[in-house]
Amino acid sequence: MKNNASSPTTTNIKSIYKSSNMLSIDLAGIHLRNPLLLASGFLGISQEIFNRLYNDGLGAIVSKSISVSPLDGYKGPTVVSLGDKGYLNAVGLANPGSDVFAHEIMNNQIPLIVSIVGSSQSDFPKLISKFDKLNILGYEINLSCPHVAKMGMEVGDDPDLVTKIIKTIKSRTKKPVIIKVGIGNTDILKLATIIQESGADAITAINTIRAMIINVETGMPILSNKVGGLSGIPLKPIGVRCVYEISKKVDIPVIGCGGIFTWEDAIEYVLAGATAIELGSVIGYTGLKAFNQIKLGITKYLQKKDCKSIKEIVGLAHKY
């Protein structure tokens, strides 16, 4: 990487390298045209929306976390803006269930990763059997939703259960399995080691962090579930730290997530060690044009730094 002056936004793009080549990555055996993934839970239930998001520039889509049976989720409000690019949510994992969702993506043609969530070990074989014959890239296992009892984080906090779940899933699919972790009550680095040892193909870090907002006028919690998960900018320095520490600890690729709003945020995660990144809350702030804006920023940055590929800068911060 070359260290030089002017800001990438003012540099003219010298199209020495085709930007498509610069941004393409390989993630746990999957080739992606660029490292920008949709974070699970954002716009993630409709095939037509997936197609649109892919056309809008993403490298791959991660679906909403799908459970065996449909979930209505919590009453409103389920998403609260904190201002300043932060959100609290307690959606309650609302999703159409595995049958309906498998039907939804029956004719899928775009790079799609299905996020799945279960309340017991036995849910996962059922979920895999629903999706494994479909045209999907692989799975992201949500072991880190911080606000739904018996799902997500309560699983992720139990290292033995994590091992069992990963082994169960891996024995039933040849597709890559990505494990999504968050800030729970277990040492995230210990967890990452266990995840790698259990045979998972990649780790996504991080999910939202358990948090709360109380309305001062009424004295009442705003989220109907009272407690929810914090996403957006506030999460970024914590997510960058997790990616940095995890990617130093394990060899499987790490996908960075949490508060990525600009190309600088994306690069920061990549420098920390992320092979790919997931975008979520930025959609509420910038809309779908965020994807191409971020890609353009990354491309200009790479050109300025005389890098032929984004792969060259993954984990560069480790050397200091």
Added chain:
Amino acid sequence: MKNNASSPTTTNIKSIYKSSNMLSIDLAGIHLRNPLLLASGFLGISQEIFNRLYNDGLGAIVSKSISVSPLDGYKGPTVVSLGDKGYLNAVGLANPGSDVFAHEIMNNQIPLIVSIVGSSQSDFPKLISKFDKLNILGYEINLSCPHVAKMGMEVGDDPDLVTKIIKTIKSRTKKPVIIKVGIGNTDILKLATIIQESGADAITAINTIRAMIINVETGMPILSNKVGGLSGIPLKPIGVRCVYEISKKVDIPVIGCGGIFTWEDAIEYVLAGATAIELGSVIGYTGLKAFNQIKLGITKYLQKKDCKSIKEIVGLAHKY
């Protein structure tokens, strides 16, 4: 609490109640003129500064965390602004050590809580013996600094050690002992229960959260320690959640800390269950005038809600 309309900042203060009485609190047997405490690590090493801060309106001062021997701390940068009212710090617990600090506060006349930090159980009796005869209110034990090896969080993550330390300290002092916790690798609610059972008098939640910032131009971590602790606004929803959950779980008072910048933030923590609150990062943003601004806002709010004392609204959100 009365639910009514206009914003407190536009209401004229009807001096029905003396605001001094409205704001005074009792915290673990200590009477304080108001619930605003200085958070440890902010401006916390000089008696003359303590006197100034007290004159500027605080209810009590918590010193910088003091260790047995002096610590130079890390090289710069030790504090990085993230913009948007957030900071990362890795000061490395720089402090003058217990001898020099005991000398510094020899003639203390203001309500002062000494924060202490140790790298082993045996440090704490030494620290108590240095301070216990001085004119101080009590102790805050920092079991949650997220970025100094063998100090703070590494202790807080070991429940047995926490119990031993608290019992050691309690057997050596009659002054109140406050335990400061943070987001580590142990369930904060389990920890809170242990803290109460071990005989501590109050809990402060929360310390900074382990986090990182990488400079995009150079690819380098900015903090000289690479990893540090996140403070300021990003912490608020997480801190509010911790105070809410801890104060539901234990009977000892909880002191709220993390991202309190305005009177609304302070009230939110109090509604969540905080008996008192600590102010830190706001000083970097608003300066020392923040203390009186926040007190004024709280007073107007209480008057509007027809409350005679802030004590009436502690934990009000629990009822919903």
Added chain:
Amino acid sequence: MVLHTNIDKIRMVVIEEVIEETPSVKTFVFDDMLSSNAKPGQFLMIWIPRVEELPMSVMISNKKNHAAITIRKHGFGSTSLFEKKQNDQIGVRGPYGNYFSISKDVKRPLLVGGGTGLVPLMRLATLISKIQERCTIIMGAQTQKEVLFKDLAEEILSKIRTKIIVTTEDGSYGIKGVVTDALKYILKKEQFDMIYTCGPELMMVSIYNLSVTHSIPIQASLERYMKCGIGICASCCINDKLVCKDGTVFNDNQLSKMSEFGKVFRDKSGRPSNYSFN
């Protein structure tokens, strides 16, 4: 007065006035600058503390810096809201979504609405009264008691040439039938440049079909299940469109491509269901 700049943060407002429009419909007036500046077709997310959060079109208010919402009592959420009293507080965020576009060129606008679908049309009528010389409104209700905003519409449009047609299903007032019955009749006799509509989706499908038959451009404001209102959850999706963000207002070109318009909607969990024609 507090100046809010972030439309996404919940603002607490006090219900200053409650207007009983019909036995099942009330309007709540409140002070909120951002809402008062809403465009016709935009909506708010209304927080009913500890009960629900519901999307509601922004209703007009004649007080400065004020706006209103008009609620029909329906299920649990809307009924809790309906039962709020003067001086109670609710939370609002928004206004969200795009809006009906009006221009000087639309000299003969036709507004067709049913039930609380008339709310955005009242804000639209207010604008039309300022830049056009005539306006026609068809408003539908089940029965006389439930006729909404007829007097208000007359007042708003009192300065221009106005025709207001009311239909009731039981014939207790105005023309007996549904709005499309009146619409079919008037389209045979008169020329219009644009149809603006909001109301039950199946009603709007019929109106859309008539607009196609008569080659009149149309703008329809759709309703879908909305959780976030800010384009992140997709609970409001219709085909590849997000009603909260790309809509709520869609034109004939967009509607013509929506295979789910009047056919498929999604519930809370995101499961698609079919509209049942009855």
Added chain:
Amino acid sequence: MVLHTNIDKIRMVVIEEVIEETPSVKTFVFDDMLSSNAKPGQFLMIWIPRVEELPMSVMISNKKNHAAITIRKHGFGSTSLFEKKQNDQIGVRGPYGNYFSISKDVKRPLLVGGGTGLVPLMRLATLISKIQERCTIIMGAQTQKEVLFKDLAEEILSKIRTKIIVTTEDGSYGIKGVVTDALKYILKKEQFDMIYTCGPELMMVSIYNLSVTHSIPIQASLERYMKCGIGICASCCINDKLVCKDGTVFNDNQLSKMSEFGKVFRDKSGRPSNYSFN
């Protein structure tokens, strides 16, 4: 050009020009709007990546939107900085602190500085040259080779009546002795309305004492160990003042109350030590 609005966030700048002022002092020029608008006496926090962060006074630059820093090679941090080359990047935040106040009434200003303490005085001289008719500067160095900014000061003040007095400890240039020797002499002969000073603290104590004797108001820019620069760590405290926030510039009234001025400073850990007179 990037427009920065938050002075606290680190901004990466490129060293565009390196000026070798003396064998141990260099000036680095860089493009930074916020720094170029600094007031005299304000300082930056300079990030030397992976090495240190150090407070540095803002030096003037004659390029538009540019500023500079002038570094004396000293210990590990400043030597690493000193060794940076053209096109290298450093981080800056600030400018921080209060500043020397000038006014039309100060018709006869006297500037006294030593070493890199002359940096803020160059910015001050630039302002003085715009609003006053005369200016006197006393600048001290150890030896001829280390005389700093003499030519620059002449250039800045070329349009007004200027007296520049240089002292060197070894007498290799100008008056032999320290600045206070020259100061004692000139105070006997001439009248001044204000003394502005920056440099080693013990030098400033002597100057302050002379200012008291001669009843001349004084403004002194102090240096203390600085970690945060934004008033949260107290590492820079002198009595109950924070040098980074309440200072760096203090007037005679404030200085008269500072029992620690020239006596006590704190190290990295916050431990107080006494200045040793030698």
